[in-house]
Amino acid sequence: MAKVFNIKSKPDERAIKLALKNISVSFLSTNGHRVLAVNDISLDVREKEFVALIGPSGCGKSTLLNVMAGLVTPESGQVLIDGEETQGVSRKIGYMSQIDSLLPWATVIDNVALGLEIRKVPKKKRLAMAAELITRTGLAGFEYSYPHELSGGMKKRVTITRVLAIDPEILFMDEPFGPLDAFTKEMLQDDILRIWDETKKTVVYVTHDLGEAITLADRVVLISSRPGEVKAEYEINLPRPRNVMDIKFDHSFVDIERTIWMDLKEEVVKAKEGQEYVSKIS
Amino acid sequence: MLAKYRDFRIPALVGTMVLVSVLFALWEAAAQSGRVDTFFFSSPSLIGNDIVKMWDKGDISKHVTITIREAFWGLIYGGLLGTICAFAFGASKKLTNILLPLMVGFNGLPKLALGPLLIFWFGIGIESKVVMSAVMVFFIFLFNIYAGYCNVDATLVNAVKMMGGDKWQILRKVTWPSCMPWFLVSLRTGLGMAIMGAIVGEYIGANKGLGWMIQDAGGTYNITRVLSCIFLLIVVMASLDYFVKYLEKKILRWRPAMEQ
Numbered sequence: 001m002a003k004v005f006n007i008k009s010k011p012d013e014r015a016i017k018l019a020l021k022n023i024s025v026s027f028l029s030t031n032g033h034r035v036l037a038v039n040d041i042s043l044d045v046r047e048k049e050f051v052a053l054i055g056p057s058g059c060g061k062s063t064l065l066n067v068m069a070g071l072v073t074p075e076s077g078q079v080l081i082d083g084e085e086t087q088g089v090s091r092k093i094g095y096m097s098q099i100d101s102l103l104p105w106a107t108v109i110d111n112v113a114l115g116l117e118i119r120k121v122p123k124k125k126r127l128a129m130a131a132e133l134i135t136r137t138g139l140a141g142f143e144y145s146y147p148h149e150l151s152g153g154m155k156k157r158v159t160i161t162r163v164l165a166i167d168p169e170i171l172f173m174d175e176p177f178g179p180l181d182a183f184t185k186e187m188l189q190d191d192i193l194r195i196w197d198e199t200k201k202t203v204v205y206v207t208h209d210l211g212e213a214i215t216l217a218d219r220v221v222l223i224s225s226r227p228g229e230v231k232a233e234y235e236i237n238l239p240r241p242r243n244v245m246d247i248k249f250d251h252s253f254v255d256i257e258r259t260i261w262m263d264l265k266e267e268v269v270k271a272k273e274g275q276e277y278v279s280k281i282s
Numbered sequence: 283m284l285a286k287y288r289d290f291r292i293p294a295l296v297g298t299m300v301l302v303s304v305l306f307a308l309w310e311a312a313a314q315s316g317r318v319d320t321f322f323f324s325s326p327s328l329i330g331n332d333i334v335k336m337w338d339k340g341d342i343s344k345h346v347t348i349t350i351r352e353a354f355w356g357l358i359y360g361g362l363l364g365t366i367c368a369f370a371f372g373a374s375k376k377l378t379n380i381l382l383p384l385m386v387g388f389n390g391l392p393k394l395a396l397g398p399l400l401i402f403w404f405g406i407g408i409e410s411k412v413v414m415s416a417v418m419v420f421f422i423f424l425f426n427i428y429a430g431y432c433n434v435d436a437t438l439v440n441a442v443k444m445m446g447g448d449k450w451q452i453l454r455k456v457t458w459p460s461c462m463p464w465f466l467v468s469l470r471t472g473l474g475m476a477i478m479g480a481i482v483g484e485y486i487g488a489n490k491g492l493g494w495m496i497q498d499a500g501g502t503y504n505i506t507r508v509l510s511c512i513f514l515l516i517v518v519m520a521s522l523d524y525f526v527k528y529l530e531k532k533i534l535r536w537r538p539a540m541e542q
Protein backbone atom coordinates (compact mmCIF):
# COMPACT_ATOMS: atom_id res chain seq x y z
CA MET A 1 0.00 0.00 0.00
CA ALA A 2 2.72 2.41 1.00
CA LYS A 3 4.55 1.83 -2.26
CA VAL A 4 1.58 3.13 -4.24
CA PHE A 5 2.09 6.59 -2.82
CA ASN A 6 5.83 6.38 -3.10
CA ILE A 7 5.82 5.90 -6.85
CA LYS A 8 5.21 8.83 -9.10
CA SER A 9 2.27 8.07 -11.35
CA LYS A 10 3.52 10.14 -14.27
CA PRO A 11 6.69 12.10 -14.92
CA ASP A 12 6.25 15.73 -13.92
CA GLU A 13 6.98 18.12 -16.77
CA ARG A 14 6.82 21.29 -14.69
CA ALA A 15 10.13 23.11 -14.38
CA ILE A 16 12.15 22.69 -11.19
CA LYS A 17 11.74 25.91 -9.21
CA LEU A 18 13.86 25.09 -6.22
CA ALA A 19 16.50 22.42 -5.90
CA LEU A 20 18.54 21.27 -2.93
CA LYS A 21 21.72 19.40 -3.82
CA ASN A 22 23.36 17.31 -1.09
CA ILE A 23 22.75 19.73 1.73
CA SER A 24 24.43 19.00 5.06
CA VAL A 25 24.28 21.22 8.12
CA SER A 26 25.88 20.74 11.49
CA PHE A 27 26.30 23.00 14.45
CA LEU A 28 28.13 23.08 17.74
CA SER A 29 26.05 22.23 20.76
CA THR A 30 26.52 24.17 23.99
CA ASN A 31 28.80 21.51 25.45
CA GLY A 32 31.06 21.61 22.40
CA HIS A 33 29.90 18.54 20.49
CA ARG A 34 29.39 18.82 16.77
CA VAL A 35 25.82 17.83 16.01
CA LEU A 36 24.84 16.82 12.48
CA ALA A 37 21.39 18.34 11.99
CA VAL A 38 20.81 17.72 8.28
CA ASN A 39 22.60 14.95 6.42
CA ASP A 40 22.96 15.01 2.64
CA ILE A 41 19.45 16.05 1.64
CA SER A 42 18.57 16.50 -2.01
CA LEU A 43 15.13 17.68 -2.98
CA ASP A 44 13.45 19.15 -6.05
CA VAL A 45 10.44 21.40 -5.76
CA ARG A 46 8.60 22.04 -9.01
CA GLU A 47 6.97 25.22 -10.15
CA LYS A 48 3.60 25.85 -8.46
CA GLU A 49 3.99 22.76 -6.33
CA PHE A 50 2.90 22.60 -2.70
CA VAL A 51 5.41 20.51 -0.78
CA ALA A 52 5.09 19.71 2.91
CA LEU A 53 8.10 18.66 4.97
CA ILE A 54 7.14 16.49 7.89
CA GLY A 55 9.17 14.80 10.59
CA PRO A 56 9.60 14.40 14.34
CA SER A 57 10.52 17.54 16.25
CA GLY A 58 14.23 18.28 16.22
CA CYS A 59 14.77 16.48 12.91
CA GLY A 60 16.21 19.55 11.24
CA LYS A 61 13.25 20.43 9.02
CA SER A 62 13.22 24.05 10.16
CA THR A 63 16.98 24.21 9.70
CA LEU A 64 16.51 22.90 6.19
CA LEU A 65 13.94 25.60 5.48
CA ASN A 66 16.31 28.25 6.83
CA VAL A 67 18.98 26.93 4.48
CA MET A 68 16.58 27.23 1.53
CA ALA A 69 15.73 30.76 2.68
CA GLY A 70 19.39 31.73 2.86
CA LEU A 71 19.33 32.44 6.59
CA VAL A 72 21.62 29.50 7.40
CA THR A 73 24.67 28.66 5.34
CA PRO A 74 24.97 24.90 4.81
CA GLU A 75 28.22 23.10 5.51
CA SER A 76 28.09 21.53 2.09
CA GLY A 77 25.70 21.42 -0.83
CA GLN A 78 23.90 23.96 -2.97
CA VAL A 79 20.53 25.65 -3.14
CA LEU A 80 19.34 26.41 -6.66
CA ILE A 81 16.44 28.71 -7.49
CA ASP A 82 15.38 28.65 -11.14
CA GLY A 83 18.58 26.75 -11.82
CA GLU A 84 20.85 29.39 -10.34
CA GLU A 85 22.82 28.97 -7.18
CA THR A 86 21.71 31.44 -4.50
CA GLN A 87 23.89 33.44 -2.17
CA GLY A 88 22.15 34.65 0.95
CA VAL A 89 18.58 35.86 0.90
CA SER A 90 16.67 35.82 -2.37
CA ARG A 91 13.99 38.36 -3.22
CA LYS A 92 11.91 35.64 -4.86
CA ILE A 93 11.16 34.19 -1.45
CA GLY A 94 8.50 35.00 1.10
CA TYR A 95 9.07 33.53 4.54
CA MET A 96 6.65 32.99 7.37
CA SER A 97 8.21 31.79 10.61
CA GLN A 98 6.82 29.71 13.40
CA ILE A 99 7.20 32.55 15.89
CA ASP A 100 5.19 35.72 15.62
CA SER A 101 7.29 38.17 13.65
CA LEU A 102 4.99 41.17 13.27
CA LEU A 103 6.59 44.43 14.33
CA PRO A 104 4.82 45.19 17.63
CA TRP A 105 5.27 48.95 17.18
CA ALA A 106 3.68 49.08 13.75
CA THR A 107 -0.03 49.06 12.96
CA VAL A 108 -1.55 46.30 10.83
CA ILE A 109 -1.36 48.37 7.66
CA ASP A 110 2.25 49.38 8.30
CA ASN A 111 3.15 45.75 8.98
CA VAL A 112 1.52 44.63 5.74
CA ALA A 113 3.28 47.41 3.84
CA LEU A 114 6.65 46.64 5.43
CA GLY A 115 7.96 44.44 2.64
CA LEU A 116 6.92 47.03 0.07
CA GLU A 117 8.61 49.76 2.05
CA ILE A 118 11.82 47.76 2.11
CA ARG A 119 11.51 47.38 -1.64
CA LYS A 120 11.19 51.16 -1.84
CA VAL A 121 7.63 51.30 -3.19
CA PRO A 122 6.41 54.93 -2.75
CA LYS A 123 4.35 55.51 0.36
CA LYS A 124 1.01 56.27 -1.28
CA LYS A 125 1.20 53.27 -3.54
CA ARG A 126 2.27 50.81 -0.86
CA LEU A 127 -0.45 51.91 1.54
CA ALA A 128 -3.06 51.53 -1.18
CA MET A 129 -1.75 48.06 -2.02
CA ALA A 130 -1.71 47.07 1.64
CA ALA A 131 -5.24 48.39 2.20
CA GLU A 132 -6.54 46.37 -0.73
CA LEU A 133 -4.89 43.17 0.49
CA ILE A 134 -6.18 43.75 4.01
CA THR A 135 -9.72 43.93 2.70
CA ARG A 136 -9.22 40.80 0.63
CA THR A 137 -7.95 38.79 3.59
CA GLY A 138 -10.86 39.84 5.78
CA LEU A 139 -8.92 42.17 8.06
CA ALA A 140 -10.81 45.34 7.12
CA GLY A 141 -11.46 47.56 10.12
CA PHE A 142 -8.22 46.56 11.84
CA GLU A 143 -5.84 48.61 9.68
CA TYR A 144 -4.78 50.84 12.55
CA SER A 145 -4.74 48.26 15.32
CA TYR A 146 -1.48 47.20 16.92
CA PRO A 147 -0.53 43.50 16.95
CA HIS A 148 -1.12 43.14 20.69
CA GLU A 149 -4.74 44.09 20.15
CA LEU A 150 -5.34 41.14 17.80
CA SER A 151 -6.12 37.50 18.50
CA GLY A 152 -3.55 34.81 17.65
CA GLY A 153 -5.44 33.79 14.52
CA MET A 154 -5.71 37.35 13.27
CA LYS A 155 -2.01 37.96 13.83
CA LYS A 156 -1.30 34.95 11.64
CA ARG A 157 -3.62 36.33 9.01
CA VAL A 158 -1.75 39.65 9.09
CA THR A 159 1.53 37.76 8.73
CA ILE A 160 0.19 35.88 5.70
CA THR A 161 -1.03 39.15 4.20
CA ARG A 162 2.37 40.72 4.78
CA VAL A 163 4.11 37.89 2.96
CA LEU A 164 1.63 38.07 0.09
CA ALA A 165 2.14 41.82 -0.24
CA ILE A 166 5.62 41.36 -1.68
CA ASP A 167 4.19 38.81 -4.13
CA PRO A 168 6.98 36.22 -3.78
CA GLU A 169 7.39 33.41 -6.30
CA ILE A 170 8.19 30.93 -3.57
CA LEU A 171 6.55 30.81 -0.16
CA PHE A 172 8.23 29.19 2.84
CA MET A 173 6.11 28.47 5.88
CA ASP A 174 7.60 27.07 9.06
CA GLU A 175 4.87 25.53 11.23
CA PRO A 176 2.93 28.74 10.82
CA PHE A 177 -0.12 27.67 12.78
CA GLY A 178 1.62 25.66 15.51
CA PRO A 179 0.28 27.16 18.71
CA LEU A 180 -3.27 27.93 17.55
CA ASP A 181 -6.46 26.16 18.56
CA ALA A 182 -7.86 23.54 16.20
CA PHE A 183 -10.74 25.63 14.88
CA THR A 184 -8.66 28.72 14.09
CA LYS A 185 -6.08 26.46 12.50
CA GLU A 186 -8.65 24.96 10.15
CA MET A 187 -9.90 28.38 9.14
CA LEU A 188 -6.39 29.54 8.34
CA GLN A 189 -5.65 26.32 6.45
CA ASP A 190 -8.70 27.07 4.35
CA ASP A 191 -7.25 30.54 3.71
CA ILE A 192 -3.98 28.98 2.60
CA LEU A 193 -5.76 26.59 0.23
CA ARG A 194 -7.78 29.42 -1.27
CA ILE A 195 -4.75 31.68 -1.64
CA TRP A 196 -2.74 28.89 -3.21
CA ASP A 197 -5.55 28.15 -5.65
CA GLU A 198 -5.72 31.82 -6.61
CA THR A 199 -2.02 32.58 -6.86
CA LYS A 200 -0.42 29.17 -7.56
CA LYS A 201 2.78 29.97 -5.80
CA THR A 202 5.45 27.41 -5.11
CA VAL A 203 5.10 26.53 -1.43
CA VAL A 204 7.34 24.67 0.99
CA TYR A 205 5.48 24.06 4.22
CA VAL A 206 7.13 22.65 7.33
CA THR A 207 4.87 20.99 9.88
CA HIS A 208 4.73 18.16 12.38
CA ASP A 209 0.99 17.83 11.93
CA LEU A 210 0.43 15.00 9.47
CA GLY A 211 -3.23 15.83 8.83
CA GLU A 212 -2.28 19.39 7.95
CA ALA A 213 0.44 18.21 5.56
CA ILE A 214 -1.93 15.90 3.69
CA THR A 215 -4.73 18.46 3.59
CA LEU A 216 -2.58 21.15 2.03
CA ALA A 217 0.18 19.56 0.01
CA ASP A 218 0.68 17.95 -3.40
CA ARG A 219 3.62 16.07 -2.02
CA VAL A 220 4.66 15.15 1.51
CA VAL A 221 8.35 14.64 2.23
CA LEU A 222 9.13 12.67 5.36
CA ILE A 223 12.37 13.71 7.09
CA SER A 224 13.95 11.15 9.40
CA SER A 225 14.94 11.81 13.00
CA ARG A 226 18.29 13.51 13.56
CA PRO A 227 20.36 13.66 11.49
CA GLY A 228 17.64 14.66 9.05
CA GLU A 229 17.51 12.70 5.79
CA VAL A 230 14.74 12.28 3.26
CA LYS A 231 13.12 9.02 4.31
CA ALA A 232 10.22 8.87 1.89
CA GLU A 233 8.08 10.99 -0.41
CA TYR A 234 4.36 10.63 -0.96
CA GLU A 235 2.26 12.07 -3.76
CA ILE A 236 -1.08 13.27 -2.43
CA ASN A 237 -3.52 12.79 -5.28
CA LEU A 238 -6.56 14.19 -3.55
CA PRO A 239 -8.69 16.35 -5.85
CA ARG A 240 -8.55 20.14 -5.70
CA PRO A 241 -10.00 22.52 -4.77
CA ARG A 242 -9.95 20.99 -1.32
CA ASN A 243 -11.93 21.86 1.76
CA VAL A 244 -10.36 21.41 5.18
CA MET A 245 -13.55 20.28 6.91
CA ASP A 246 -14.64 17.72 4.30
CA ILE A 247 -11.32 16.28 3.24
CA LYS A 248 -10.70 14.71 6.63
CA PHE A 249 -13.57 12.27 6.09
CA ASP A 250 -12.43 11.28 2.62
CA HIS A 251 -11.55 7.56 2.42
CA SER A 252 -8.31 8.07 0.58
CA PHE A 253 -7.31 10.77 3.08
CA VAL A 254 -7.58 8.25 5.86
CA ASP A 255 -5.64 5.65 3.86
CA ILE A 256 -2.86 8.10 3.09
CA GLU A 257 -2.70 9.22 6.67
CA ARG A 258 -2.40 5.66 7.93
CA THR A 259 0.37 4.83 5.47
CA ILE A 260 2.49 7.87 6.27
CA TRP A 261 1.81 7.58 9.96
CA MET A 262 3.35 4.08 10.07
CA ASP A 263 6.62 5.48 8.69
CA LEU A 264 6.46 8.64 10.76
CA LYS A 265 5.88 6.73 13.98
CA GLU A 266 9.11 4.85 13.54
CA GLU A 267 11.00 8.13 13.28
CA VAL A 268 9.24 9.67 16.24
CA VAL A 269 10.18 6.69 18.38
CA LYS A 270 13.76 6.90 17.15
CA ALA A 271 13.89 10.61 17.87
CA LYS A 272 12.64 10.01 21.39
CA GLU A 273 15.25 7.32 22.04
CA GLY A 274 17.89 9.66 20.65
CA GLN A 275 16.85 12.37 23.07
CA GLU A 276 17.02 9.96 25.98
CA TYR A 277 20.45 8.89 24.81
CA VAL A 278 21.61 12.48 24.62
CA SER A 279 20.28 13.26 28.08
CA LYS A 280 22.10 10.19 29.42
CA ILE A 281 25.50 11.16 28.04
CA SER A 282 25.30 14.85 28.86
CA MET B 283 -20.36 52.27 51.35
CA LEU B 284 -22.95 53.51 48.91
CA ALA B 285 -22.63 51.88 45.51
CA LYS B 286 -22.64 55.29 43.89
CA TYR B 287 -19.40 56.26 45.58
CA ARG B 288 -17.60 52.99 45.13
CA ASP B 289 -16.09 53.90 41.77
CA PHE B 290 -15.12 57.36 42.87
CA ARG B 291 -11.37 57.69 42.91
CA ILE B 292 -9.32 60.59 44.19
CA PRO B 293 -6.81 61.61 41.53
CA ALA B 294 -3.28 60.76 42.65
CA LEU B 295 -2.11 64.35 42.23
CA VAL B 296 -4.76 65.59 44.69
CA GLY B 297 -3.61 62.91 47.15
CA THR B 298 -0.02 64.08 46.85
CA MET B 299 -1.03 67.67 47.42
CA VAL B 300 -3.13 66.83 50.47
CA LEU B 301 -0.22 64.91 51.97
CA VAL B 302 2.22 67.75 51.33
CA SER B 303 -0.21 70.33 52.76
CA VAL B 304 -0.71 68.30 55.91
CA LEU B 305 3.04 67.97 56.42
CA PHE B 306 3.54 71.68 55.77
CA ALA B 307 0.76 72.56 58.22
CA LEU B 308 2.35 70.39 60.94
CA TRP B 309 5.74 71.94 60.24
CA GLU B 310 4.29 75.45 60.33
CA ALA B 311 2.41 74.77 63.57
CA ALA B 312 5.53 73.38 65.18
CA ALA B 313 7.52 76.42 64.07
CA GLN B 314 4.85 78.89 65.26
CA SER B 315 4.57 77.28 68.68
CA GLY B 316 8.33 77.46 69.05
CA ARG B 317 8.81 73.72 69.33
CA VAL B 318 11.06 73.83 66.26
CA ASP B 319 13.85 76.33 65.93
CA THR B 320 13.35 78.22 62.66
CA PHE B 321 17.03 79.04 62.51
CA PHE B 322 17.80 75.38 61.89
CA PHE B 323 14.59 74.19 60.29
CA SER B 324 12.94 77.31 58.85
CA SER B 325 9.18 77.11 58.22
CA PRO B 326 6.84 76.92 55.22
CA SER B 327 5.77 80.56 55.60
CA LEU B 328 9.39 81.76 55.69
CA ILE B 329 10.18 79.65 52.63
CA GLY B 330 7.08 80.96 50.84
CA ASN B 331 8.07 84.56 51.55
CA ASP B 332 11.61 83.85 50.45
CA ILE B 333 10.44 82.38 47.15
CA VAL B 334 8.21 85.43 46.53
CA LYS B 335 11.17 87.66 47.32
CA MET B 336 13.44 85.76 44.95
CA TRP B 337 10.78 85.93 42.27
CA ASP B 338 10.46 89.69 42.64
CA LYS B 339 14.20 90.17 42.47
CA GLY B 340 14.37 87.99 39.33
CA ASP B 341 16.63 85.46 41.06
CA ILE B 342 14.41 82.53 40.25
CA SER B 343 14.24 83.09 36.52
CA LYS B 344 17.97 83.82 36.38
CA HIS B 345 19.33 80.95 38.46
CA VAL B 346 16.75 78.31 37.62
CA THR B 347 17.16 79.03 33.92
CA ILE B 348 20.93 78.68 34.19
CA THR B 349 20.67 75.33 35.94
CA ILE B 350 18.04 74.05 33.53
CA ARG B 351 20.12 75.19 30.57
CA GLU B 352 23.18 73.36 31.91
CA ALA B 353 21.15 70.24 32.54
CA PHE B 354 19.46 70.46 29.14
CA TRP B 355 22.70 70.64 27.17
CA GLY B 356 24.21 67.98 29.39
CA LEU B 357 21.27 65.73 28.63
CA ILE B 358 21.48 66.41 24.89
CA TYR B 359 25.23 65.84 24.60
CA GLY B 360 25.41 62.96 27.06
CA GLY B 361 22.29 61.31 25.68
CA LEU B 362 23.33 61.65 22.06
CA LEU B 363 26.84 60.40 22.68
CA GLY B 364 25.60 57.58 24.92
CA THR B 365 23.05 56.46 22.33
CA ILE B 366 25.56 56.53 19.49
CA CYS B 367 28.13 54.62 21.55
CA ALA B 368 25.50 52.05 22.58
CA PHE B 369 24.64 51.40 18.93
CA ALA B 370 28.30 51.21 17.99
CA PHE B 371 28.82 48.68 20.78
CA GLY B 372 25.79 46.72 19.64
CA ALA B 373 27.01 46.66 16.06
CA SER B 374 30.60 45.66 16.77
CA LYS B 375 31.48 42.81 19.08
CA LYS B 376 35.16 43.70 18.87
CA LEU B 377 34.62 47.28 19.94
CA THR B 378 32.51 46.08 22.88
CA ASN B 379 35.16 43.63 24.03
CA ILE B 380 37.81 46.33 23.99
CA LEU B 381 35.88 49.30 25.35
CA LEU B 382 33.14 47.96 27.59
CA PRO B 383 35.43 47.06 30.53
CA LEU B 384 36.86 50.58 30.35
CA MET B 385 33.38 52.08 30.37
CA VAL B 386 32.33 49.97 33.34
CA GLY B 387 35.45 51.16 35.14
CA PHE B 388 34.75 54.82 34.40
CA ASN B 389 31.16 54.40 35.48
CA GLY B 390 32.27 53.07 38.83
CA LEU B 391 34.23 56.25 39.41
CA PRO B 392 32.40 58.87 41.51
CA LYS B 393 31.82 61.63 38.96
CA LEU B 394 32.37 64.17 41.71
CA ALA B 395 36.06 63.31 41.52
CA LEU B 396 36.11 64.82 38.03
CA GLY B 397 34.91 68.16 39.39
CA PRO B 398 38.22 69.93 39.97
CA LEU B 399 39.53 68.71 36.61
CA LEU B 400 36.48 69.94 34.76
CA ILE B 401 36.66 73.35 36.42
CA PHE B 402 40.35 73.47 35.52
CA TRP B 403 39.73 72.50 31.90
CA PHE B 404 36.44 74.25 31.15
CA GLY B 405 36.39 77.17 33.59
CA ILE B 406 33.73 78.16 36.11
CA GLY B 407 31.22 79.11 33.41
CA ILE B 408 28.37 77.01 32.04
CA GLU B 409 30.67 74.70 30.05
CA SER B 410 32.10 72.76 32.99
CA LYS B 411 28.58 72.06 34.29
CA VAL B 412 27.37 70.92 30.90
CA VAL B 413 30.30 68.52 30.70
CA MET B 414 29.71 67.25 34.26
CA SER B 415 26.06 66.75 33.46
CA ALA B 416 26.85 65.06 30.15
CA VAL B 417 29.31 62.66 31.78
CA MET B 418 26.69 61.54 34.27
CA VAL B 419 24.01 61.15 31.63
CA PHE B 420 26.28 59.42 29.12
CA PHE B 421 26.68 56.21 31.11
CA ILE B 422 22.98 55.84 31.75
CA PHE B 423 22.20 56.02 28.06
CA LEU B 424 25.14 53.84 27.13
CA PHE B 425 24.34 50.93 29.44
CA ASN B 426 20.56 51.05 29.09
CA ILE B 427 20.46 51.27 25.33
CA TYR B 428 23.23 48.73 24.92
CA ALA B 429 21.12 46.34 27.00
CA GLY B 430 18.19 47.18 24.74
CA TYR B 431 20.27 46.49 21.65
CA CYS B 432 21.25 43.08 23.02
CA ASN B 433 17.57 42.31 23.59
CA VAL B 434 16.40 42.92 20.05
CA ASP B 435 14.21 40.02 18.91
CA ALA B 436 16.17 38.00 16.32
CA THR B 437 12.89 36.81 14.80
CA LEU B 438 12.03 40.36 13.78
CA VAL B 439 15.51 40.95 12.39
CA ASN B 440 15.22 37.76 10.34
CA ALA B 441 11.76 38.73 9.11
CA VAL B 442 13.05 42.03 7.76
CA LYS B 443 16.15 40.33 6.37
CA MET B 444 13.94 37.83 4.56
CA MET B 445 12.08 40.68 2.90
CA GLY B 446 15.41 41.86 1.56
CA GLY B 447 16.08 44.54 4.16
CA ASP B 448 19.64 45.87 4.35
CA LYS B 449 21.53 46.81 7.52
CA TRP B 450 20.22 50.35 7.53
CA GLN B 451 16.61 49.23 7.12
CA ILE B 452 16.99 46.68 9.93
CA LEU B 453 18.35 49.45 12.15
CA ARG B 454 15.52 51.81 11.31
CA LYS B 455 12.64 49.33 11.29
CA VAL B 456 13.63 46.91 14.06
CA THR B 457 16.58 47.89 16.21
CA TRP B 458 15.72 51.51 16.88
CA PRO B 459 12.01 51.00 17.70
CA SER B 460 12.80 48.08 19.95
CA CYS B 461 15.39 50.19 21.80
CA MET B 462 12.80 52.94 22.20
CA PRO B 463 11.49 51.84 25.63
CA TRP B 464 15.10 51.70 26.86
CA PHE B 465 15.75 55.10 25.40
CA LEU B 466 12.79 56.57 27.25
CA VAL B 467 13.84 54.95 30.52
CA SER B 468 17.27 56.49 29.99
CA LEU B 469 15.68 59.83 29.30
CA ARG B 470 13.76 59.73 32.57
CA THR B 471 16.69 58.64 34.68
CA GLY B 472 19.02 60.84 32.67
CA LEU B 473 16.91 63.88 33.38
CA GLY B 474 17.51 63.51 37.12
CA MET B 475 21.17 62.82 36.50
CA ALA B 476 21.52 65.88 34.28
CA ILE B 477 20.11 68.18 36.95
CA MET B 478 22.28 66.48 39.53
CA GLY B 479 25.35 66.93 37.34
CA ALA B 480 24.58 70.62 36.91
CA ILE B 481 24.04 71.14 40.65
CA VAL B 482 27.17 69.23 41.56
CA GLY B 483 29.11 71.25 39.00
CA GLU B 484 27.80 74.44 40.52
CA TYR B 485 28.74 73.27 44.02
CA ILE B 486 32.32 72.86 42.98
CA GLY B 487 32.74 76.22 41.37
CA ALA B 488 30.30 78.71 39.89
CA ASN B 489 28.84 82.15 40.31
CA LYS B 490 25.26 81.42 39.37
CA GLY B 491 22.68 78.63 39.28
CA LEU B 492 20.57 76.84 41.86
CA GLY B 493 23.51 74.76 43.08
CA TRP B 494 25.59 77.87 43.62
CA MET B 495 22.67 79.49 45.48
CA ILE B 496 22.35 76.50 47.81
CA GLN B 497 26.09 76.49 48.43
CA ASP B 498 26.16 80.24 48.98
CA ALA B 499 23.16 80.27 51.34
CA GLY B 500 24.54 77.29 53.26
CA GLY B 501 27.78 79.20 53.78
CA THR B 502 25.89 82.03 55.46
CA TYR B 503 23.60 79.75 57.51
CA ASN B 504 20.58 80.94 55.49
CA ILE B 505 18.61 77.73 55.96
CA THR B 506 15.42 79.25 54.56
CA ARG B 507 17.16 80.01 51.28
CA VAL B 508 18.61 76.51 51.07
CA LEU B 509 15.18 75.01 51.58
CA SER B 510 13.57 77.37 49.04
CA CYS B 511 16.08 76.25 46.46
CA ILE B 512 15.45 72.61 47.30
CA PHE B 513 11.72 73.23 46.98
CA LEU B 514 12.25 74.82 43.55
CA LEU B 515 14.40 71.88 42.48
CA ILE B 516 11.71 69.43 43.48
CA VAL B 517 9.09 71.33 41.48
CA VAL B 518 11.35 71.51 38.42
CA MET B 519 12.20 67.78 38.61
CA ALA B 520 8.61 66.68 39.13
CA SER B 521 7.28 68.71 36.20
CA LEU B 522 10.02 67.53 33.85
CA ASP B 523 9.43 63.94 34.87
CA TYR B 524 5.73 64.40 34.27
CA PHE B 525 6.48 65.63 30.77
CA VAL B 526 8.70 62.64 29.95
CA LYS B 527 6.07 60.28 31.31
CA TYR B 528 3.53 61.87 29.00
CA LEU B 529 5.95 61.46 26.11
CA GLU B 530 6.44 57.81 27.02
CA LYS B 531 2.72 57.18 26.97
CA LYS B 532 2.42 58.80 23.54
CA ILE B 533 5.36 56.99 21.98
CA LEU B 534 4.80 53.54 23.48
CA ARG B 535 1.16 53.25 22.45
CA TRP B 536 2.00 49.99 20.70
CA ARG B 537 2.74 48.22 23.96
CA PRO B 538 0.03 46.30 25.78
CA ALA B 539 -1.07 48.26 28.83
CA MET B 540 0.77 47.21 31.94
CA GLU B 541 -1.39 45.59 34.62
CA GLN B 542 -1.15 47.21 38.00
